Amino acid sequence: MAQVDWIALLVFVALFAFITWLGFAAAHWRKGDLDQLHEWGLGGRRFGTLITWFLVGGDLYTAYTFIAVPALAFGQGAVAFFAVPYTIVIYPLLFLAFPRLWNVCHRHGYITAGDFVHGRFGNRWLALAVSVTGLIATMPYIALQLVGIQVVIGALGISGTGLAADLPLIIAFGVLAAFTFSSGLRAPASIAIVKDILIYITAFAAVIVVPIELGGFGKIFAALPSKMVLLARPAEHTTGAYSAYATLALGSAFALFLYPHSLTGILSASSGHAIRRNAALLPGYSFMLGLLALLGFFAFAAGVGSLPQYAPGFKQFGANFAVPALIMHSFPSWFVGIAFAAIGIGALVPAAIMSIAAANLYTRNIHREFFHRNPSDREEARLAKWVSMVVKLGALVFILFVPTKYAIELQLLGGIWIIQTLPAVMLGVYTRWFDDRALLIGWAAGMLAGTWMAFASELKPAYALHLGGWTFPGYTALYTLVLNLLLAVVLTPVLRTQGAPRDATRPEDYRALAR
Amino acid sequence: MASRENPWVPERFDAYPGFMWSNVSHDLANGNLGRTLRGRARMSAPRPSRAGGRAWYLLFLVQFAVALYPPLYNKIEPTLWGIPFFYWFQLAWVLVSAVLTAIVYFMRAR
Numbered sequence: 001m002a003q004v005d006w007i008a009l010l011v012f013v014a015l016f017a018f019i020t021w022l023g024f025a026a027a028h029w030r031k032g033d034l035d036q037l038h039e040w041g042l043g044g045r046r047f048g049t050l051i052t053w054f055l056v057g058g059d060l061y062t063a064y065t066f067i068a069v070p071a072l073a074f075g076q077g078a079v080a081f082f083a084v085p086y087t088i089v090i091y092p093l094l095f096l097a098f099p100r101l102w103n104v105c106h107r108h109g110y111i112t113a114g115d116f117v118h119g120r121f122g123n124r125w126l127a128l129a130v131s132v133t134g135l136i137a138t139m140p141y142i143a144l145q146l147v148g149i150q151v152v153i154g155a156l157g158i159s160g161t162g163l164a165a166d167l168p169l170i171i172a173f174g175v176l177a178a179f180t181f182s183s184g185l186r187a188p189a190s191i192a193i194v195k196d197i198l199i200y201i202t203a204f205a206a207v208i209v210v211p212i213e214l215g216g217f218g219k220i221f222a223a224l225p226s227k228m229v230l231l232a233r234p235a236e237h238t239t240g241a242y243s244a245y246a247t248l249a250l251g252s253a254f255a256l257f258l259y260p261h262s263l264t265g266i267l268s269a270s271s272g273h274a275i276r277r278n279a280a281l282l283p284g285y286s287f288m289l290g291l292l293a294l295l296g297f298f299a300f301a302a303g304v305g306s307l308p309q310y311a312p313g314f315k316q317f318g319a320n321f322a323v324p325a326l327i328m329h330s331f332p333s334w335f336v337g338i339a340f341a342a343i344g345i346g347a348l349v350p351a352a353i354m355s356i357a358a359a360n361l362y363t364r365n366i367h368r369e370f371f372h373r374n375p376s377d378r379e380e381a382r383l384a385k386w387v388s389m390v391v392k393l394g395a396l397v398f399i400l401f402v403p404t405k406y407a408i409e410l411q412l413l414g415g416i417w418i419i420q421t422l423p424a425v426m427l428g429v430y431t432r433w434f435d436d437r438a439l440l441i442g443w444a445a446g447m448l449a450g451t452w453m454a455f456a457s458e459l460k461p462a463y464a465l466h467l468g469g470w471t472f473p474g475y476t477a478l479y480t481l482v483l484n485l486l487l488a489v490v491l492t493p494v495l496r497t498q499g500a501p502r503d504a505t506r507p508e509d510y511r512a513l514a515r
Numbered sequence: 516m517a518s519r520e521n522p523w524v525p526e527r528f529d530a531y532p533g534f535m536w537s538n539v540s541h542d543l544a545n546g547n548l549g550r551t552l553r554g555r556a557r558m559s560a561p562r563p564s565r566a567g568g569r570a571w572y573l574l575f576l577v578q579f580a581v582a583l584y585p586p587l588y589n590k591i592e593p594t595l596w597g598i599p600f601f602y603w604f605q606l607a608w609v610l611v612s613a614v615l616t617a618i619v620y621f622m623r624a625r
Contacts, residue, residue, distance in 0.1 A: 078589075081605060084582075084605040084606065084609060085583055085605065085608075087609070088608060088609055089578070089579060089583065091612070091613075092575035092578060095575070095616060095619065095620070096572075096575070216596075217596050218594070218596075218597025220597070221597060221599055229591065229601070230589050230590065230601055231601075242585045242586060242589070245585045246583045246584065249583060250583055273624075276623075277620065279616050279620070280613055280614075280617035280620055281613075283616075286609045287609045290602075290606045290609060294602065
């Protein structure tokens with residue numbers, strides 16, 4: 001690729017070195033016994049409102065998001081803005097359901113959704129279904145974070161052949177694996193503070209500087225083809241782009257907090273109040289994500305797609321190269337270093353939390369449940385540390401040897417899969433009405449139908465549902481969730497047995513302790 | 516089969532201290548919703564602290580309805596600093612939604 005920008009590279013490496021030190025030092029932050037799983041994997045549940053804001057923000061708004069959402073705007077226009085209603089809808093859900101979940105998990109020492117489902121429904125197979133779904137949905141997500149790092153490393157001009165080409169990525173991941181192993185959730189929590197500050201600086205600088213360079217917002221939007229600026233108006237007898245946009249937003253919102261890494265971030269808060277406060281404070285990130293989506297349009301208007309110096313980047317990374325190209329086009333080298341570090345570090349934070357979440361799931365809900373019943377605290381924490389290592393290694397191997405396209409498609413399927421755990425987890429927080437076997441059947445039907453529909457629509461997120469002469473294009477995940485819920489509701493009265501259902505939790509466990 | 520008379524009513528009603536439509540409909544039926552919105556919780560005799568003003572949750576519905584109905588904002592005019600309505604409205608709605616959530620938080624915390 002193009003020659004190396006040494007100043008940008010120096011700033012990038014310096015910031016990376018700083019967060020590496022921070023990641024290891026974090027082991028001593030709010031010191032706890034890291035030989036206990038809830039200390040290593042949940043930071044001892046001690047993070048207050050502010051740290052939770054940084055941690056969950058760094059966790060949900062991933063580097064891949066910052067690359068992919070503007071890339072979608074750059075390539076397809078208005079539809080990319082679905083990320084905004086999506087991130088509006090998630091916070092009422094967070095406010096309503098998750099403080100209750102936090103309370104019951106705190107009371108019973110649960111650290112995963114599988115733990116909760118096991119306690120609530122007394123069915124190890126349902127818990128296994130929830131845990132396995134979480135694992136397979138998380139793995140491609142970790143791989144995608146690596147894509148984020150790959151893109152900025154490529155943009156910095158580092159190139160080579162064979163192993164040398166992948167060396168920077170391998171080093172970055174070695175660093176990530178080492179500090180996650182030694183410090184657990186404390187590492188991404190402390191690094192998230194640095195990452196989020198860098199991302200905010202980058203986003204606001206770009207949204208102010210670039211439009212000035214390009215002659216104002218009016219000129220930028222005038223440069224776009226008119227069909228990119230708005231959603232296409234639906235034709236007769238179809239809800240068209242409108243229903244696709246709205247269901248994509250709603251379905252993604254339902255799925256988000258079911259991901260294991262979201263739950264890990266939320267459960268590490270110090271109280272249900274910290275979670276509720278964050279439901280009102282986290283939209284700060286949504287606002288920034290909306291601004292970043294606009295960068296895709298800036299890149300389009302600046303014409304970076306047709307500049308010869310960026311051609312190799314676009315050839316290698318496609319539309320994902322739009323934001324890095326725009327940043328290099330518009331800013332001096334030192335700022336390019338800051339912006340790229342923000343994206344690179346922004347990949348490490350969620351990747352660390354995701355691998356911790358996956359490790360918690362495997363250790364608690366698969367290994368302890370099915371292989372080794374009574375591990376000591378120390379054994380449990382050790383196993384989780386090693387599993388987190390294996391998970392990251394798997395993601396690295398995947399991204400080095402498998403085309404990126406598959407990681408993206410698997411992540412799409414992951415969204416469809418993870419939403420199938422909603423009835424057991426999110427509704428389970430409110431009611432024990434459902435029969436556990438009915439939930440399991442609903443889950444299985446949703447998984448199968450969702451996978452089939454995704455392939456039928458050529459691995460695009462929207463499925464065109466035909467009903468009574470009308471077409472309703474909508475997010476596959478949401479459609480299959482309806483099927484899942486219908487089955488669970490219809491089968492519950494049929495399968496319900498006599499006597500009180502098994503339930504290790506009590507109603508008062510879901511409420512906050514009186515202060 | 517279900518041994519209870521009505522499987523749709525939860526066996527332990529206190530399992531639902533969260534959102535209950537019945538409160539909202541009760542308020543509507545008694546004409547109390549307005550009073551609820553103006554802060555009945557402060558004026559009335561001591562109630563269980565968590566029961567105060569569940570009608571505030573309606574603010575969440577407002578956030579949902581607007582955000583998830585694209586025909587409302589899928590237009591260019593009026594523009595703001597050259598930004599089409601579609602974009603600035605949704606960005607502004609993020610901020611409005613955050614304020615609405617904060618209102619729910621403070622009203623429920625009382």
